[in-house]
Amino acid sequence: MPAPLRAVVVGGGIAGVSAATVLAERGASVTLIEREPVLGGRISAWTEHLPDGTAFQMERGFHAFFRQYYNLRSLLARIHPAGHLLTPLSDYPLLGPGGARESIAGLPHQTPLNVLALLARSRSVRLRDLLRVDFHRGLQMLAFDGERTYRALDGQSARAFLDGLRLPPTARRMLFDVFAHSFFNPEDEMSAAELLAMFHFYFLGNPEGLLFDVLSEPFSVALWEPFERRLEALGARVLVRTEATRVLPGAGGWEVHLGGDRAPLPADAVVLAVTVPALRAIVASSPVIGDAAWRARVDRLAVTRPFVVWRLWLDRPTAPGRHPFAGTAGFGPLENVSLFHLFQNECRRWAERTRGSVVELHAYAVPPGIDEAALRADMLAGMHALCPELSGARVLHERWLWRQDCPAFAPGSSAERPGVETPSPGVVVAGDFVRLPFPAALMERAASSGILAANTLLARSGVESEPLRSVPRRGLLAGMIPGT
């Protein structure tokens, strides 16, 4: 740092911790503030107790760490340099009614060989089905090209695009719906361009394929305690239970105002790495940030429908040979099933001691007005269909999380999605809703945007930036297919 830089990072999720880490490593004087009692945001964990008094870490839900999460992984290497943090899962099965099953394991890593191999071995697609498919749309999926794809397809919904592919219902459900639902947005309220970007990022455009790793320790132990220690070792201050309310001009730059009667924090630079509703609220209360056009774009950001994470402690084990995680299709609202006792050490120990199991069920894009009792019954019915050995299992403990804080990617929203930079020098934005100059999603989008936010501030000080990596920005057939 040629001159001292006081940076306040608002939000202690992946995006904020990424920005804070890079800034602190370059010598900035960093204060990271987080509204909740723990770091981690949507991948946080906190202590709760089972009825028998055993303490456990409750989390915001199962998370998959894909192998092309290059920027997130480079951050994780800071806290686990030996790289033992993540445990690989050997497959990512997709399960449907009547024993329908697709598998990602063993596919070639190169496009189009991976697509051809998947279609050849899929039991949901027959040759005569392929003859009815809209070939042009199929090729559009291989022709992802950032700006061009968004220009051509952002106005269309993911549902309209997938309907137009003309796949038979089973193939559509098993090969596409499971994937599309992983982004929490309902298909008819999600941009087709965003869906194609996700296909490119997760399957078609990366050499690592669609397999992923998981954390074998709770998020608190594996991620947030080590990150907090590292930030403090770099001289950063981490303030939890601290809410930013607004950002106003102050001596030398900015002042971040806090909830309660706490004194504002002076800052030369501010990173707003909060959720969509929180960003809208902070910007609305901070009349000098940005210009009218940018403020209006922030105000039009939205969250998608709610999701449910339901963790169950059951009195009996699952059958041998079950896979730790499966995506599901055709079981009503149930999107996936995670068997925590098969991969997470704390749950494994509990299950060994009690001869039970710890199962987590997810439902995404929950429709408005749904009856909670009916939703629970449907999710449980899905679990029993997939794991009949759990029918009649006694629920010894349960945690039901109903939240609504994942970003919407509505048709037509891309052109006005804010990027990392704002019109106000020294104020930047990060999070998994931010527009990036390369394909990335979910945790990788959060980490990449945090690093990019830090780089933007470092560039103003003339300090070397942190390298960012991405999958290729363009698909195999980019620029070759009309209408993409």
Ligand SMILES: Cc1cc2nc3c(=O)[nH]c(=O)nc-3n(C[C@H](O)[C@H](O)[C@H](O)COP(=O)(O)OP(=O)(O)OC[C@H]3O[C@@H](n4cnc5c(N)ncnc54)[C@H](O)[C@@H]3O)c2cc1C
């Ligand atoms: C059920 C579920 C499953 C998921 N599974 C996966 C997966 O398998 N793979 C994957 O890659 N991604 C997954 N995700 C997505 C992933 O969790 C998010 O993309 C990522 O955690 C977002 O990080 P973030 O830093 O952008 O936002 P957040 O984690 O939301 O962080 C924002 C932080 O800002 C804080 N904050 C808000 N307002 C204020 C304020 N005024 N002052 C101070 N602090 C404030 C919040 O408390 C929060 O900690 C999943 C998400 C959910 C909900």
